[in-house]
Amino acid sequence: MAFSATRALGGHEDLRSAQPPYDGGRARIVTRTLDELLAGALAARASDLHFEPDQSAGLVRRRVDGFLAEATRLDLELFGQVVARLKLLSGMDIAERRRPQDGRYCLEVGSRTIDLRVSSMPTMLGERLAVRLLDLRGRVPELEELGMSHDALVAYRRMLEAPSGFIAIVGPTGSGKTTTLYASLRGKSERGMHVASVEDPVEARIPGIAQVQVNARAGLTFASALRGFFRQDCNVMMIGELRDAETSDIAISAALSGHLVLSTLHAGDAAGAVERLSELGVRRTSLAAALTGIVAQRLMRRLCMACRRPSGAEGDELTRHLQLEASTLYEPGGCAACAGTGYDGRVGIFEVVWASPMLCEAIAADASASMMAGHARSQAGSLLTCALERVACGETSLGELRRVVGDPRR
Ligand SMILES: [Zn+2]
Secondary structure, eight states: OOOEEEEEETOOSOTTTTOOSSOHHHHHHHHHHHHHHHHHHHHTTOSEEEEEEOSSOEEEEEEETTEEEEEEEEOHHHHHHHHHHHHHHTTOOTTOOSSOEEEEEEEEETTEEEEEEEEEEEETTEEEEEEEEEETTOOOOOGGGSOOOHHHHHHHHHHHTOSSEEEEEEOSTTSSHHHHHHHHHTTTGGGTOOEEEEESSOOSOOTTOEEEEOBGGGTBOHHHHHHHHHHTTOSEEEESOOOSHHHHHHHHHHHHTTOEEEEEEOOSSHHHHHHHHHHTTOOHHHHHHHEEEEEEEEEEEEEOTTTOEEOOOTTOHHHHHTTOOGGGOEEOOOOGGGTTSSEEEEEEEEEEEEOOHHHHHHHHTTOOHHHHHHHTOOTTOOHHHHHHHHHHTTSSOHHHHHHHHOOTTO
């Protein structure tokens, strides 16, 4: 695989003049080691690569389907040199090892453009790097491919067809929220709309959409970009994440003034999303007037079809409790195809909650979270029912259900 670092974005050093102080043969080994680590990570569909020193070696781990697994161990000298090269390529100050830094650079790999977001953290055992790998030209899936049930998809499409209002996609980090946003925006610009997004980071490029990357150092924030979208005559605005009062306020104002606004939000479910927006200073009455719907989601790992095996869960209390047919249940095996994990890829589970008049009344009346949860029942299935369907058809395991949605007996 051929690699070429195209540019250090936001960097301030000339790459050629700033080679670390070691001889040419050593430099080649360092370059090759890093290239192999990146190639291996991309081949394994890793989302992140971690460089973690300990007393005796430098551990390199990669995150695949949400889980970190060891990729290799390097001797501490080579580890330090690979870390220095990554810092250099991403525009960091390689002499600075006491303060956290962040940087980025792009790699062209065949027809792919990989954006590497690098951050450093000084620890007691040395400098630790985390590298996010974003495949900017990666394919954005269609809504149908995300894993929504038929009913959920019908309900969600209806929300997306609203000319204005606010749609929140909620879930913890790594639950696939951004992918859902991207899939939601596909095709909007072909239908005669001006669609703009503000994100940090931009995770993939979507044709026809004006995507803005937050750049705090240059004063380009979520809030300033949103204000700009007003002047740019936007119909649909996407916000990578609502995490401050000012942005939340502008987002809700935009939704109330004829724009369709979509954003992700850190919350567990629909009731949690309302609470979170209140914490961010959004008035309940404004939210009740603006809200179109809330989608809660999680990602479940798919069993590797090459090595899944019958789970033998007959007589299992949970199986009985969930009224599952034990003969259709499978558990992970572990083979070469799935690197011994028993899982291969992920699928979303969704709870689509339409902002019914009853829910909006409860929001405006400042109802408690438990009352809200009562009104926020999805008409199209809960996260649990969605997860159960996946388990019942052998696509994933009961263990994965417990991990993702908790023990349903509680
Ligand atoms: Zn397997």
